Amino acid sequence: MHRPIQSISRELPGRPERLLLLPDQLVFPLDARTHRGAVQTCVRSGETLGAGQVIAEGEWQTLHPPLDGVGTEAEANRGVIRPSSEQTPMAADPMPLDDRARLPDYLRLMGLVGMGGGCFPYARRLARLLDKPPHTLVINAVECEPGIGIDESLMLHEKRFVLEAVNTFTRLLGMKRTVLAVRRSARGHLETAWGGEAIDWLEMSDTYPGGAGKLISAKLTGHMPQPGTLNSDLGILITNVASLRAFGKRLLEGCPSVDRPLTLLTPNASARQLLVPLGISAGDVLRTCGVTLDAERQVLVAEGRMMGRAVELGFCVGKGTNALMVLNRESRWERPEQPCILCGSCFDACPLTLHPIGMANRIRAQRRSRALEAQLNTCFLCGACSAVCPVDIPLVQIFREGKQWLRKNS
Amino acid sequence: MAQKEQLKGPFLRSGMDVRGMMWAMMSCLILTAAHFSLRYDGAYFPRFLLVVFLGWAMEWLYGLLCDGRSVWPRVSTGVTGALLALSVPAHMPLLPLLCGLLVAVWFGKCIVDRSALRVNPMILGRLFLMLVFAAPIQEWLAPGREISAITSATPLGLYKAEGITYGLGKLITGSIQGDWEGVYEMLPGAPGEVMPLLALFFGVILYWMGVLDWRPGVAFMGSFAIACAFLKMPILFHAAAGSVIFTSVYVITDPRSTPGSKAGRWMAGAVAGAITAAVRWHGYYPEGVVFGVLAANLLAPTLDRLAFALRGIFPIIGKKFRPFSNRWKLLS
Numbered sequence: 253m254h255r256p257i258q259s260i261s262r263e264l265p266g267r268p269e270r271l272l273l274l275p276d277q278l279v280f281p282l283d284a285r286t287h288r289g290a291v292q293t294c295v296r297s298g299e300t301l302g303a304g305q306v307i308a309e310g311e312w313q314t315l316h317p318p319l320d321g322v323g324t325e326a327e328a329n330r331g332v333i334r335p336s337s338e339q340t341p342m343a344a345d346p347m348p349l350d351d352r353a354r355l356p357d358y359l360r361l362m363g364l365v366g367m368g369g370g371c372f373p374y375a376r377r378l379a380r381l382l383d384k385p386p387h388t389l390v391i392n393a394v395e396c397e398p399g400i401g402i403d404e405s406l407m408l409h410e411k412r413f414v415l416e417a418v419n420t421f422t423r424l425l426g427m428k429r430t431v432l433a434v435r436r437s438a439r440g441h442l443e444t445a446w447g448g449e450a451i452d453w454l455e456m457s458d459t460y461p462g463g464a465g466k467l468i469s470a471k472l473t474g475h476m477p478q479p480g481t482l483n484s485d486l487g488i489l490i491t492n493v494a495s496l497r498a499f500g501k502r503l504l505e506g507c508p509s510v511d512r513p514l515t516l517l518t519p520n521a522s523a524r525q526l527l528v529p530l531g532i533s534a535g536d537v538l539r540t541c542g543v544t545l546d547a548e549r550q551v552l553v554a555e556g557r558m559m560g561r562a563v564e565l566g567f568c569v570g571k572g573t574n575a576l577m578v579l580n581r582e583s584r585w586e587r588p589e590q591p592c593i594l595c596g597s598c599f600d601a602c603p604l605t606l607h608p609i610g611m612a613n614r615i616r617a618q619r620r621s622r623a624l625e626a627q628l629n630t631c632f633l634c635g636a637c638s639a640v641c642p643v644d645i646p647l648v649q650i651f652r653e654g655k656q657w658l659r660k661n662s
Numbered sequence: 663m664a665q666k667e668q669l670k671g672p673f674l675r676s677g678m679d680v681r682g683m684m685w686a687m688m689s690c691l692i693l694t695a696a697h698f699s700l701r702y703d704g705a706y707f708p709r710f711l712l713v714v715f716l717g718w719a720m721e722w723l724y725g726l727l728c729d730g731r732s733v734w735p736r737v738s739t740g741v742t743g744a745l746l747a748l749s750v751p752a753h754m755p756l757l758p759l760l761c762g763l764l765v766a767v768w769f770g771k772c773i774v775d776r777s778a779l780r781v782n783p784m785i786l787g788r789l790f791l792m793l794v795f796a797a798p799i800q801e802w803l804a805p806g807r808e809i810s811a812i813t814s815a816t817p818l819g820l821y822k823a824e825g826i827t828y829g830l831g832k833l834i835t836g837s838i839q840g841d842w843e844g845v846y847e848m849l850p851g852a853p854g855e856v857m858p859l860l861a862l863f864f865g866v867i868l869y870w871m872g873v874l875d876w877r878p879g880v881a882f883m884g885s886f887a888i889a890c891a892f893l894k895m896p897i898l899f900h901a902a903a904g905s906v907i908f909t910s911v912y913v914i915t916d917p918r919s920t921p922g923s924k925a926g927r928w929m930a931g932a933v934a935g936a937i938t939a940a941v942r943w944h945g946y947y948p949e950g951v952v953f954g955v956l957a958a959n960l961l962a963p964t965l966d967r968l969a970f971a972l973r974g975i976f977p978i979i980g981k982k983f984r985p986f987s988n989r990w991k992l993l994s
């Protein structure tokens with residue numbers, strides 16, 4: 253038996269605070285893996301750059317600096333800019349969009365990606381949908397990673413951008429219905445801001461991973477999608493709140509995707525919701541917020557306790573960084589794994605009713621089968637099974653490697 | 663910093679670690695032994711502790727002899743010793759009991775546990791005693807007596823011999839005393855099974871703490887009840903007498919020897935329950951849990967493999983969702 257991981261936060265997320273600072277440098281990864289496709293820098297060393305100017309472009313993605321600065325030579329798959337002003341952008345005119353055919357290019361030029369962590373370019377996603385547009389738009393405001401509150405904060409305090417984006421998507425794609433997916437316990441306070449809108453509410457559970465796209469579409473349709481089925485095949489477009497806000501900001505203020513709303517969580521303090529310039533280092537964010545990291549006793553985690561990873565102070569905030577967390581180290585994180593005692597907790601924890609330890613054993617023994625492929629392709633690496641394992645078997649890491657192994661050998 | 667890179671998520675863990683789970687179980691077993699000692703036989707508790715410590719000593723000795731190193735014994739070995747001490751007559755001679763313990767610890771825990779085979783070590787020890795020391799494991803003596811003046815019987819033994827059922831209220835509260843028509847002196851059974859209510863209470867606590875899974879126990883009791891009904895045996899009497907409830911709480915739920923998958927657990931519990939009822943109905947021994955659990959244990963790897971393979975045929979099973987609304991059908 254396992255205890256579900258509760259996503260409930262007791263506090264109402266506050267208004268996002270804009271972080272004003274002049275960092276030494278802003279770093280942008282230029283590798284194809286991060287951007288789901290190649291991007292080429294168009295900055296010469298020593299070139300003066302304005303905030304919001306294009307610094308790299310790819311087939312589906314564009315990058316812009318959030319601050320004025322000077323470009324340096326791109327090295328080791330990353331572009332570095334030395335900022336010269338701490339003012340975040342950007343005085344531009346609204347950039348409304350009325351032509352559906354222009355939507356992918358519009359999204360590419362503003363550099364919109366899925367900001368829930370996947371970082372999949374919206375341009376690529378929407379280009380696929382133009383022929384067969386979805387009928388339902390889902391605003392995924394289910395903040396299921398424990399401790400993160402940024403999406404709910406944006407829903408409460410940056411509603412006008414989110415709403416503008418929703419209206420534009422539904423108008424351009426001719427969608428018939430908008431669904432707002434929320435955590436059960438968050439519905440009350442979100443209704444104060446969104447109660448009057450013509451949307452349907454979808455309550456998801458208060459436990460992790462209630463906000464997973466698969467679970468949302470399963471709840472919408474009544475069945476779990478079969479492996480390989482995309483939400484778009486079911487006529488559903490699930491969008492992240494931070495992405496909608498970025499799109500709305502472009503529509504209303506002409507501003508490209510240059511900042512990242514994120515939650516900063518530190519021990520013994522309330523969570524802070526921040527608007528952080530892209531490319532800034534985690535160390536700069538902590539310093540500006542007056543947080544010190546005791547490397548002996550604490551660990552810095554990016555993107556959430558469940559799906560995130562331990563990072564160093566030099567880690568640069570990217571479009572998928574929805575949280576920075578300073579956590580006190582726990583001995584269980586460092587303990588070596590022991591043999592499985594078959595307690596069954598991982599089976600209970602899996603939201604897709606997969607067989608985690610069965611998969612892990614077969615991956616380690618490299619025993620490929622139809623059942624393994626079906627399950628591994630369904631698994632979305634939420635880590636709920638790893639979190640409940642009493643003997644610390646790194647199940648989710650095994651599945652990540654297993655997926656690569658399957659891909660390599662298919 | 664380099665060390666930090668090696669830290670692997672998730673950075674949140676839920677539930678107990680394995681030592682915590684085993685200590686929780688051990689605490690319940692110690693309280694069960696204390697309960698028996700207080701109500702029926704003051705001399706039992708030191709004997710119980712002796713068996714537990716000897717179990718640990720045996721594991722330590724095994725490490726020394728076979729692996730050439732002194733290893734700190736595991737809490738789970740203490741649980742095995744405690745379960746065995748609670749499952750055999752309180753006055754069983756020490757020598758056969760220690761032989762059973764040796765089999766449970768050396769074979770069950772130190773050898774079988776490291777292999778692909780899955781057998782509950784206590785069940786292995788008890789099976790050994792039933793096969794080799796059939797008389798002592800069925801001899802029920804009143805406290806302080808070396809031999810019985812009149813024939814003694816547990817409620818289950820009385821049913822086996824005379825077809826008579828003992829009062830249900832007395833059974834579940836463990837109030838077993840006096841004699842039956844001057845022929846049998848009524849004695850409680852093994853220390854762990856005398857008060858099913860207590861076992862159930864600890865079962866609920868262990869479930870609430872996240873130590874036990876409810877499925878195998880419920881499947882065990884459910885299939886046992888159905889099989890009893892089918893074989894026209896008194897269901898409530900059989901559920902309350904003997905070690906059905908003790909087994910459904912502490913034995914069939916043993917993680918190492920039951921299947922890991924949910925479907926496997928349901929199936930294993932059902933198999934064990936049905937076989938237990940069948941042995942009680944027509945077996946040589948009045949109690950059948952050892953054979954039922956053993957069969958389920960031996961089937962465990964197959965049941966897990968079967969449950970896993972089914973996922974290749976039916977990729978998504980198990981979870982049904984209520985459609986959000988019937989407007990969905992209109993839209994799609």
Ligand code: SF4
Nearest residue numbers: 592593595596598641
């Ligand atoms: S992998 Fe961990 S959680 Fe899963 S059955 Fe084994 S010990 Fe339990």
Ligand code: SF4
Nearest residue numbers: 602631633634635637
């Ligand atoms: S990581 Fe995969 S197997 Fe584990 S709980 Fe999540 S979906 Fe299930």
